[in-house]
Amino acid sequence: xxxxxxxxxxxxxxxxxxxxxxxxxxxxxxxxxxxxxxxxxxxxxxxxxxxxxxxxxxxxxxxxxxxxxxxxxxxxxxxxxxxxxxxxxxxxxxxxxxxxxxxxxxxxxxxxxxxxxxxxxxxxxxxxxxxxxxxxxxxxxxxxxxxxxxxxxxxxxxxxxxxxxxxxxxxxxxxxxxxxxxxxxxxxxxxxxxxxxxxxxxxxxxxxxxxxxxxxxxxxxxxxxxxxxxxxxxxxxxxxxxxxxxxxxxxxxxxxxxxxxxxxxxxxxxxxxxxxxxxxxxxxxxxxxxxxxxxxxxx
Numbered sequence: 472x473x474x475x476x477x478x479x480x481x482x483x484x485x486x487x488x489x490x491x492x493x494x495x496x497x498x499x500x501x502x503x504x505x506x507x508x509x510x511x512x513x514x515x516x517x518x519x520x521x522x523x524x525x526x527x528x529x530x531x532x533x534x535x536x537x538x539x540x541x542x543x544x545x546x547x548x549x550x551x552x553x554x555x556x557x558x559x560x561x562x563x564x565x566x567x568x569x570x571x572x573x574x575x576x577x578x579x580x581x582x583x584x585x586x587x588x589x590x591x592x593x594x595x596x597x598x599x600x601x602x603x604x605x606x607x608x609x610x611x612x613x614x615x616x617x618x619x620x621x622x623x624x625x626x627x628x629x630x631x632x633x634x635x636x637x638x639x640x641x642x643x644x645x646x647x648x649x650x651x652x653x654x655x656x657x658x659x660x661x662x663x664x665x666x667x668x669x670x671x672x673x674x675x676x677x678x679x680x681x682x683x684x685x686x687x688x689x690x691x692x693x694x695x696x697x698x699x700x701x702x703x704x705x706x707x708x709x710x711x712x713x714x715x716x717x718x719x720x721x722x723x724x725x726x727x728x729x730x731x732x733x734x735x736x737x738x739x740x741x742x743x744x745x746x747x748x749x750x751x752x753x754x755x756x757x758x759x760x761x762x763x764x765x766x767x768x769x770x
Contacts, residue, residue, distance in 0.1 A: 473515075474766070480550075481697040486500065489694065504617050506569070521531045521546065523560065528560060528565075528568060529568050529572050530560055531553060532553070532572075535552045535553060535556070536549065536574065539552065539744075540740050540745075541713070541715045541716075541717045541745065542716050542717050542721065543576040543717075544576060544578070545575070545576045546562065546565045546575065547562060547752075549569065549734075550562045550565045550566075550744045552746070554752075555752075559709065561606065566753050571638075593704075593705060594625055594626060594668065594739070594749075595625055595626050597626055598624055598626045598627050598629075598758075598762055598763075599624065599655050599667060600626060600667065600668065601627075601667070601668040601670055601694065602623065602624055602625065602626075602631060602651060602667065602668070602669055602670065602705035603625055603668075603669075603670040603671070603704050603705075603709060603710075604620065604621065604622045604644070604647060604648060604669060604670070604671050604707055605620075605621055605671065605672060605704055605707035605708060605721075606620050606621050606644060607621070607711045607714070608639075609635065609724065609730055610728070611724045611725060611727050611730055612723065612724070613723050613725055614726060616768040617727045617730065618636050618637075618643060618770065619635050619637065619638055619719070619730075619734065620632075620634045620635075620636070620643060620644050621633055621647055622647035622648050622707070623649075623706050623707050623710045623754070624759075625670065625706045625757045626762075627750070627755045627756075627758045628706065628747050628750075628755045629756060629758075630710060630738045630742055630755070631647070631740055632646065632647025632648060632649070632650035632651040633647055633650075633656060633737070633738045633766055634646040634650070634734070635727050635729070636727065636733040637727055639675065639676060641675070641676040641677075641681045641682045642681065643676075644674075644676035644677060644682055644683055645681075645682060645686075648669065648686065648691075649712075651690055652664045652667075653693075659689070660757075661688055661689070661690070662689070662690035662691075663689055664686075664690045665691075666690070667689075668691065668693075668694045669686050669691050670704055670706070670707070672701075673695060673696075673698060694768070710741075713741070717737070717739050717741075718734070722723060741755070742756040743757075
């Protein structure tokens, strides 16, 4: 209609006048005039490309994920492992490529909760100051559901004890604590762990007289978490999540003894190779060694 000539003026009506009369935007007309087969512009991030093309970096990311002994590692740990291998890139670029290529770890969203009772920090400044302990369940084909007990150092995030048992009794709950005391303090004896605090929930195993009496005999103090505030025992809870995603949910065990041996092997792998972001992407064992090296200097 716009190129049509007016009978009275002998001039074209013009696009502006036609759009004004019809009440449409000129931008819509221009958009419809664009060829339908015009290829869409490929999406690219702003800024320089960097020394490694996206395709090559994606292959390097796949290699990191395949070589890692763990499952479900996010872009931060992948980025750190790339840097350890000498491949430098930004975190956001690694995140974008993992998302676009279906390599991102799944994210679980929780339900909204009420006011938080726990509103502080449970991360001490030095190792062997506070340990967290908790229990979860696993399955053995010959024994059915069995109990798994853990103990984790809150400072280094290092697993100091792992134990599997047919029944989740108060005596079995003490085993990972005993393992950690024997390894970190030299022996399981009276007042061997003086200065250590044991964080636990309000489960019957941990609130029992036997459990409380033994950790007091070891010289450790009891530190119960707030009721209905699992973040108060978050270090042990987070380790249990890693344990489930990388061992308990991906392997089948015939007996509780087979599970116990697998737990000990996982403890070694986790302590030496799992990366902790708040420690500069160092493993728990490396963080412990670094802190032990600085202790004589601080003294």
